[in-house]
Amino acid sequence: MRETPGITPGNKTEMSWIDRIIRFFLEKKIVAFLMILLFVGWGLAVAPFDWNLRGFPRDPVPVDAIPDIGENQQIVFTKWMGRSPQDIEDQITYPLTVALLGIPGVKTIRSYSMFGFSTIYVIFKENVEFYWSRSRVLEKLNSLPAGTLPEGVQPSLGPDATALGQIYWYTLEGLDKNGNPTGGWDPQELRTIQDWYVRYALLSADGVSEVASVGGFVKEYQIDVDPDAMRAYKVGLGEVVAAVKMSNVDVGARTIEVNKAEYIIRGIGFVKSLKDLENAVIKVNDNVPIYVKNVARVTLGPAPRRGALDKEGTEAVGGVVVVRYGENPLAAIKNVKKKIEEISPGLPKKTLPDGTVSQVKIVPFYDRTGLIYETLGTLDTALAEEILVTVIVVIIMVMHLRSSILISGLLPLAVLMCFIAMKTFKVDANIVALSGIAIAIGTMVDMGIVICENILKHLDSADPDQDRLEVIFRATSEVGSAVLTAVSTTVISFLPVFTMQAAEGKLFKPLAFTKTFALIASVIVALTIIPPLAHILFTRKEKRGI
Structure with missing residues (x-):
């Protein structure tokens, strides 16, 4: 068998590092197949699209509609x-x-x-x-x-x-069993439910940083003093204030031992009702206690407020869910919705005078999920259509079915590798980042075309007694450096984008990152995956045609 210059045992050390990589994967095809399995499995696990993989473990790239330029x-x-x-x-x-x-x-x-x-x-x-x-x-x-x-x-x-952390807005409304508004709930009741039940439940959802209450009235104890009564009882306003403050204090003390049993002593002063405040002692005159109720009227009422929440011209009570920094907004919204499903059956209900049973329900009026899914859906469809069109063009132009299938079949692999890089380097998936992959599809497929075309050319011109592995190695090595150089110049052209700062950097860097990831992934596929598969699929004297 005739030896090929540059790859004989005597001068094998003269090969470049690119040639060594190509030869290693040509000779160790099992490594190439393991790489394919690794990239496919890992890529599916971190892919940002909401694919139903039937129990396959998922840790997707954080997804949002637009880059966070805050x-x-x-x-x-x-x-x-x-x-x-x-x-x-x-x-x-x-x-x-x-x-x-x-x-x-x-x-x-x-x-x-x-x-x-x-x-x-x-x-x-x-x-x-x-x-x-x-x-x-x-x-x-x-x-x-x-x-x-x-x-x-x-x-x-x-x-x-961050400044773009508001991902979910909702209102609390009274609805019947058919989901129709019933009314019957005043803003103070709804605000109390929001502050002491709904808010704490949603705060426990993974990825949530804050749940801010909006609208309604905060319930408070209100004490309206009677100046004439205060004058008659010789009570000052400061004394009333001090008595109210002291009435809502639990006091701890030591312990006492009675009949060999230890008892804890404490004074319970926590206010639980209006009567607790009304019976608070202000002072004692001639052994006669003067209570708050003697000089003031104690009621439950709304706290003063500045501003309100309006929904379609009607005052409403609701909340704003804010996602924690660095969390996946889409995953956080899903967790919030799961928590809402858990607590909804336990929300208060009442029977209205007309016999209708009204229950408080959490009604969303801003949900970023729709925008995220619409954005991802558009790009998901665009990527699929672009890959399909690229496959058709490759089949028609290359005029060789097996090489066309090889080139086109490895294109999704490069996209999955790009998702892996996004997860590794913490580049969120949004309309700008995914657009970088979309615009790189054409360049990605070019490298596979160059490699396959040169392999077919060398196979057609090779002598019958030449080793097919050596022919494919020589063909790949011949254009490997040129392919790598072409990709390197494209990546270097993005350096000015990587140096951008502030809002413009946060806006355009994701696109530069994802396109760079896509190009690097395509080079890896072209130099390490295509040659071993070509050695399996291609025979000598390949006939062109579909």
């Missing part, structure tokens, strides 16, 4: 009820802003002073890790010098979410 920020929220915006600015916003500016990595700070509260947005540099910045902000807030803020004012850190 800034790397933390929010500090501070309440000081009843104070003017100027007081808030001078005594809360400005001192906090000055203190927070000293945190490492802070780029800028934006603040808003409103009536009764202050909101401060601490913007960090993009290279600062999100949870590291949260810990630094908390550290600074906990180490503020005494007297920095007014007495009783405590700043709080916002949820660990």
